[in-house]
Amino acid sequence: xxxxxxxxxxxxxxVHILQHNAATATADEETGTTVSNENNNNMSAAAQRSLLxxxxxxxxxxxxxxxxxxxxxxxxxxxxxxxxxxxxxxxxTSTSLLSKRSHVGKKKKSMSPRGYNNYSRRTKRVATKxxxxxxxxxxxxxxxxxxxxxxxxxxxxxxxxNFDGLLSISSDTNNIDGVDAAxxxxxxxxxxxxxxxxxxxxxxxGAHSHKLKGLPLPPNNIDTSQYTxxxxxxxxxxxxLLSINHHAKCEGVAEIQIIWCDTQNDPPDSIxxxxxxxxxxxxxxVNSLNERFKIVLDTPTVAILSLDDDVLRPCxxxxxAFVRWMRHPERMVGFDVRTHVVESNNxxxxxxxxxxxxxxxxxxxxxxxxxxxVTATGTTNWKYGYLxxxxxxxxxxxTLPRASFLHKDYLDLYIMAMPRPIYLYVAQHxxxxxxxxxxxxxxxxxxxxxxxxxxxxxxxxxxxxxxxxISGGKDHKSARDKCVDHFAQLxxxxxxxxxxxxxxxxxxxxxxxxxxxxxxxxxxxxxxxxLSMSSGRLKEFVLSMKELKxxxxxxxxxxLMRKKTETMKEAKKVGMIEKTEEWEExxxxxxxxx
Numbered sequence: 146x147x148x149x150x151x152x153x154x155x156x157x158x159x160v161h162i163l164q165h166n167a168a169t170a171t172a173d174e175e176t177g178t179t180v181s182n183e184n185n186n187n188m189s190a191a192a193q194r195s196l197l198x199x200x201x202x203x204x205x206x207x208x209x210x211x212x213x214x215x216x217x218x219x220x221x222x223x224x225x226x227x228x229x230x231x232x233x234x235x236x237x238t239s240t241s242l243l244s245k246r247s248h249v250g251k252k253k254k255s256m257s258p259r260g261y262n263n264y265s266r267r268t269k270r271v272a273t274k275x276x277x278x279x280x281x282x283x284x285x286x287x288x289x290x291x292x293x294x295x296x297x298x299x300x301x302x303x304x305x306x307n308f309d310g311l312l313s314i315s316s317d318t319n320n321i322d323g324v325d326a327a328x329x330x331x332x333x334x335x336x337x338x339x340x341x342x343x344x345x346x347x348x349x350x351g352a353h354s355h356k357l358k359g360l361p362l363p364p365n366n367i368d369t370s371q372y373t374x375x376x377x378x379x380x381x382x383x384x385x386l387l388s389i390n391h392h393a394k395c396e397g398v399a400e401i402q403i404i405w406c407d408t409q410n411d412p413p414d415s416i417x418x419x420x421x422x423x424x425x426x427x428x429x430x431v432n433s434l435n436e437r438f439k440i441v442l443d444t445p446t447v448a449i450l451s452l453d454d455d456v457l458r459p460c461x462x463x464x465x466a467f468v469r470w471m472r473h474p475e476r477m478v479g480f481d482v483r484t485h486v487v488e489s490n491n492x493x494x495x496x497x498x499x500x501x502x503x504x505x506x507x508x509x510x511x512x513x514x515x516x517x518x519v520t521a522t523g524t525t526n527w528k529y530g531y532l533x534x535x536x537x538x539x540x541x542x543x544t545l546p547r548a549s550f551l552h553k554d555y556l557d558l559y560i561m562a563m564p565r566p567i568y569l570y571v572a573q574h575x576x577x578x579x580x581x582x583x584x585x586x587x588x589x590x591x592x593x594x595x596x597x598x599x600x601x602x603x604x605x606x607x608x609x610x611x612x613x614x615i616s617g618g619k620d621h622k623s624a625r626d627k628c629v630d631h632f633a634q635l636x637x638x639x640x641x642x643x644x645x646x647x648x649x650x651x652x653x654x655x656x657x658x659x660x661x662x663x664x665x666x667x668x669x670x671x672x673x674x675x676l677s678m679s680s681g682r683l684k685e686f687v688l689s690m691k692e693l694k695x696x697x698x699x700x701x702x703x704x705l706m707r708k709k710t711e712t713m714k715e716a717k718k719v720g721m722i723e724k725t726e727e728w729e730e731x732x733x734x735x736x737x738x739x
Contacts, residue, residue, distance in 0.1 A: 329569070336408070337433050337572045345565055349637070352562035353589055353644070357554050358447055360474055370680035371399035372448035372467055372550065375427075377437040378403060382413055384609045385454040387716045392452075393421035395460035396682050397467060399445050400425060406432045434578040435571050437546075438559045447474070449556060453547040455609040457716065459708040462602035464686050468678075469598055469668065470550040477551050477586040477595035479544025480603050482652065482664070484530035485629050525640065527633055529580070529625040535652070541664065542649045543583035544595040548606070555586055564635045570628075576621075577628035588636040588644045597664025600653070601705050607713045610723045610732070660701050661694055670694055 332338045360368050374392055378385045385403070392398055401421075405412060406429045416424060429436045437451065448470060450463065458480070470478040535541050559582060571578045583595060597603065638645040650665030661670065671694070675687035693701060713722050720731030 328573070332569065332572055336431050338435075338569065339431055342435075342560065342568065343565070345562055345568075346560075347558070347562040349562055349564065349588070352558045355554065355558060355589075357475055357552050360447060360471065366679055367399060367445060368447045369471060369678075370683065371397050371446055372450050372463075373399055373444040373446045374401045374450045374452055375437065375440075375444075375556075376401060376403050376452045376454055377434075378405070378454040380407065380410075381454055381611055381613065382416070383719075384611055384721065386413075386415055387609060387719075387721060388452070388454050388457060389416060389419060389421075389424055390715060391457050391712060392460075392463075393419065393423050395463060397460065397464055398423060398450075402427050402442055402444070404429060404437050406436055408432070433572045434575055435560070435568060437578065438556045438582065440553070440556055444553055447553050449551050449553050451546040451549050451551060455611055456548050457607040457609065457712050458548065458602070458605050459712045461686065461689075461708060462598070462605045464683065465602045465690070466550050466598035468673070468683065468687065469596060472668070472673075473596055473666075474552050475590060476593070477544060477546075477549055477555070477583065479546070479549035479583075479595050479597060480606065481532075481545040481548060482535055482541035482597055482603075483532065483543050483545065484535040484538060484541045484649065485543065485633070485647065486528045486530045486534065488526045488528055527626075527630040527639070529622070529629045539652050540649045541597070541652055542594045542647050543580065543587070544597065545579045546582050547579065549595070551582075551586070555582075555589075558589070559585060567632055567635055574624065576624060577632070580625065580628045581632055584632050584636050584638055584647070587647055588638050588642075592638050592642075592645045592647050594648055594650045594665050596666060597652070599661050600663040601660045601701065603663060605705060605709055605712070607709060607716070607722065609716055609721050610728060658694075660698070660705075 329338075329343055333340060333343070362369075376385070376388065389401055389403075392401060401424045403412065403416065403424065403426050405426050408430055411417075412426055417426060425442055427442045429439070429441065448467065450467075462480075466478050466480065470476070530538070563581065563585060567581050571581060586595065587593060633639045633645075633647060634642070637643040638647040640646045652664060653659055654662050654667055662668070670687065670690040673687055675684045678684045678687060693704060696704075716722050717725055717727055720727040722728055
């Protein structure tokens, strides 16, 4: 049992003493004095504290249970009674516990904000990195644009310097050394050239470094079984339709692309919706002969057959040239041959000669030496040799793309890398694009001449009649002479050129077998394995050539005439084959020879 009386009495005395000490301390503070050791009636502060501690301990020694309950109460509630707070040890313990609990509470309460803060900091770091990456990308794009802009400015400036430093093209003089800014603007205004084509996108050296796309191995590959016809035309819809009707029947033709440069008129429905399904119209907003080499629609094949709209040949003749091209895809394989003629300035027009300087051109090394000797003097002009000159000299050095097989890449390279004086001359004068392309490919192949298909295929041509002559006139010959001389110089295939000299080759090699083995590097059909062909059509064709080769010359001519008759059948019926009865009846008179 516990008693409350002693506790109450001691507590009152304890309170009385505390009040007395507090009043004394307050009076001392107000008067600025301290308690003196001389006052024997008052106990020192230390003695008072000791006495009070002893009295309190004796008074509470019988109230252990109450003390424990008080401690439990303190643990539950942070608020203590005023009497208990006066006990120093319990107060210290309670304060320590409360401090610990408060600290733990703060830790627990701060976990959530700290986690949020960590997440927020991580988010900020990620966002900062993203922004830095975005700024770096923008800076890189800006640098690229600046470099492109500077390149274009420098390129344009260099081209303008080249143009300004050269003579302007004149329709009177046919000067092709270059053009000035006014002439370029005139070409742009007349839609004879694209603004992007006023300067080269690639150097000639870059074109020489270009690697052509290779032909995939058979079997059953379109690039080794078919080809794409790209047909140039201008206001000759009747001839165009006759040509399409014939060539669409050839199994080797994968597609016929019509280069349509007439912005004022649309193709007729008979061409737009041709029943063969092979015809596509490639519309150009520029009117220039350069456009025949600018591919707008992608071609389904690597092999390109460049054709004029008034030229027909049997399908077998096209296959013969195609097989030869597949064996030499880096070369230009044509039907129509021409030559260049070298004239010394000292001869004053009397010493014109073929570039071979020798009718017997079997010795290629001697030809090169002869041309090199002329080069040392620097006194040569090149001129254009027509078919009569070519056949008379039995040698050639170029072919015409009015009927030629080319690698697709050569068309792109023509647009990008052809020297601009040549490109712009063709754009202004509407001529010499055939010479430009032939010399261009020869330049890229070490000065070698183009290859030619068999003689019978060359002679199988059927020409459609046309009242409108694209070429001709008194200045036509002199213009082509200048094209040959200047183009060869700019393309580096003259005697002193970087990629020259342009070589010539014999046309006919064997008098006893004139129908085959025509032109440079002749091949024998017996050396071609028909099993190497990727299509059944070509396998049968190679076998038929082997059979034709062993026939008599008379039988070969009969076979050729039969093929030509089949080719011209539709055109002859409508009077489009010159000097036939149907033609006489339609046109009432014979036209000029083409």
